[in-house]
Amino acid sequence: MNPRPPQLFQYRLSVPSHRLFPGGHRGLRTNNGQLFNRHEPLMAHPDPRRIDLRASVLDVSGTYKVRAYRQPSVFDVVVLADMSASMGQTGQTPQQTIMLDGIRSIAQSAFSYGDRFSFIGCGASTEKPWLLGNCRHLGRLQAFVRQWQQHRLTATSLCWQPALSHLPLQRSLVFILSDFHFNAAQLKTLLQALARHDVVPLVLWQAEDYLNLPNWGLVNYQDAESGSMRTLFMRPVLRQKILQAFAQRRQNLQQLCRSYGNEPLFLTDSFNPMQLQRYFLSKA
Known part of the structure; x- marks a missing residue:
């Protein structure tokens, strides 16, 4: 079964690009374009069609x-993905499927x-990163997607x-595509290492982990990294504590990311390109 065509979104960078090649973003180089920059002597830019008589x-x-x-210029777009075992958990929609939707979009x-x-896919320190570099063609992307669909996320760190x-x-x-369930020092x-780039943290969470819990009943939790199981007797007080813990985690992530000039985007149970569209419009 072929996956549905991905939805596209528009994005904008915080600073103009100084790349040499023409593209679709604001650029710093003077050449062909529609955004007036300045007047230059005819000898510097010998194009009589653009003579300004006044x-x-x-x-x-x-x-x-x-x-x-x-001249409008190009940019590089990079997905830095968490490929630890926690990103392979199943739920209403498997986390790996959500990641795939995001990569394609x-x-x-x-x-x-x-x-x-x-x-760039990151797993354990002993593993080589998954790489798809400098891709401009749909054929390379489709081949990569087929490999991704057959891969199982098993890294325990x-x-x-x-x-x-x-x-x-x-x-x-x-x-950055991750559930961000790792320590603050690592983040x-x-x-810090990404400070020279425009960074968009995409936080993928599952509603069944905290939003869709029952008030009463037994709930089984499995640690995706270690595989250990734990059964909890859910009751309103415990459910509220879990909700508060996730709310505090969300606030901590926001504060840490904002301290480096990055606003995290929280995606629950699906990758919605329209959320990214609104995200970039709000930043603009």
């Missing part, structure tokens, strides 16, 4: 002036701008460090 007459040096425009949104897409060397050197748009180190 500016030329007003120039005291008597040289012809042409209108110079800013982000990648094809990048293609629509002419941007390059890269995927998470190490981001091996992935950092694969990130672009120039400023890029980096999506702080990661955000």
Whole structure:
């Protein structure tokens, strides 16, 4: 069964791009474009079609002036994904399926701008990162998706460090795709390493973990990393404590991410591109 076509979203970077190649984002280079930048001497930009007669007459040096425009440029778009066992849990919608929806949506949104897409999957420190680098073609993405569908997430720990060397050197748009169920020190180190990039933390949570709990009854929990099982007798007081713990976790994540200039986006049970659309519109 073929997966449904992904929904696309529009995104915007916080600063103009200085990349050489033309694309769909604000750029700093002067070349072909529609956004007026400044007047330049005709000898610097020999294009008589853009001569500005008024500016030329007003120039005291008597040289012809042409209108110079800013060239729209490209960006690199990167998904930095958590591939620990907790991201492989099943629920109303399996977490790995949600991740796949996100990867396909982000990648094809990048293609629509002419941007390059890269995927870096992080597992245990002893594992090599999953890599899809500098992808511009749908065929490469589809082959990667087929491999992803056959892969089982089993890493019992998470190490981001091996992935950092694969990130672009120039400023890029980096999506962190994870449930963020790891310690604050590890997240702080990661955000420090990504400081030169535009970072969007995508927090994937399952409603059945905290929102859809019963007031009374037995609930089985399994630690995805260790595989250990625990049975809890759910009652209103315990349910409220779990809700408060998740609310506190959400607040802590927001505070830590915001301290590095990044606003986390919380996605529950699904990847919704329209949430990302509103996210970038609110930042603009």
